[in-house]
Amino acid sequence: xxxxxxxxxTGQAQAGLSIPGQSPVGDGMAxxxxxxxxxxxxxxxRQTAGAIDSALVAYGGAHSERDVxxxxxxxxxEARGEGPAVWRGVAGTIVNYARRYGKDxxxxxxxxxxxxxxxxxxxxxxxxxGNIPNYHGIRQAVLEALNGxxxxxxxxHFFDTSISAPYFVRPxxxxxxxxxxxxxGR
Numbered sequence: 229x230x231x232x233x234x235x236x237x238t239g240q241a242q243a244g245l246s247i248p249g250q251s252p253v254g255d256g257m258a259x260x261x262x263x264x265x266x267x268x269x270x271x272x273x274r275q276t277a278g279a280i281d282s283a284l285v286a287y288g289g290a291h292s293e294r295d296v297x298x299x300x301x302x303x304x305x306e307a308r309g310e311g312p313a314v315w316r317g318v319a320g321t322i323v324n325y326a327r328r329y330g331k332d333x334x335x336x337x338x339x340x341x342x343x344x345x346x347x348x349x350x351x352x353x354x355x356x357x358g359n360i361p362n363y364h365g366i367r368q369a370v371l372e373a374l375n376g377x378x379x380x381x382x383x384x385h386f387f388d389t390s391i392s393a394p395y396f397v398r399p400x401x402x403x404x405x406x407x408x409x410x411x412x413g414r
Contacts, residue, residue, distance in 0.1 A: 291333070291374050297357065298334040299323075299370040304360045305344035305352040306386075307408060313379060314406040315369035320378015321386045321410050328384055379403075383410035 299319045307318045325341065326333045336342075337353075344350060357363060372378075380386075385397045389407050393399045397411035 295333040296367070296370055296374070298337040299374070300357065300360065300363065300367050301353050302337040302342055302344070303366050303370060304362075305349040306342060307406075308352070308361050308366070310406040310408065312365060312369045314408050315366050316373045316378050317380045317383075317403075317405045317408060317410050318386055319370045319373035320380045321383045323373060323378065324380070324382060325384040328382075379405070380410040382412050384413045386410045 299322060302322060303315045303318045307314045322336060322341075323333065325331065326336050338345060340346075344352070352360060360366065380403055381401075383401070383403060385394065386408050387394055387397070389404075389409060393402065393409065393411070396414055398414055399411065401412040402409040403411070
């Protein structure tokens, strides 16, 4: 594994992670962990022959590939039929909850926090990543959410509009996105 310091803007551009209108914080430098491909070159976030060589440029905090994978699976299980704004919202809400309550992201996605751990959607936690519908779009949304572009403020809970607001959310804080609502807890 190749580990080096890089300028955030350069790393974001190489990885396709630039967020229009958003500039990096701090000194603009981030630790980037990359992998060497069979071609002997560093690659950031590209699909090659079914294998993914990736690096997360995270100036908002370090997140492992394990966290990214767990969030992709959770978003697929919870909101695969929605669009990128909802995908970012689900990932951002999970990250907010993990930060607020000091939880490990991967462990949180496999806990009772997500209802998908108890229904037919559990299949998304076990299938090959390449079989997840909209995998690349969901992954991009997850990376954007990890970089602070979740678009859900301080929300720590989300729910589908087919149900009433759960008792543990503050309805006045809910942000609507697609068929989901993102809310702060009580």
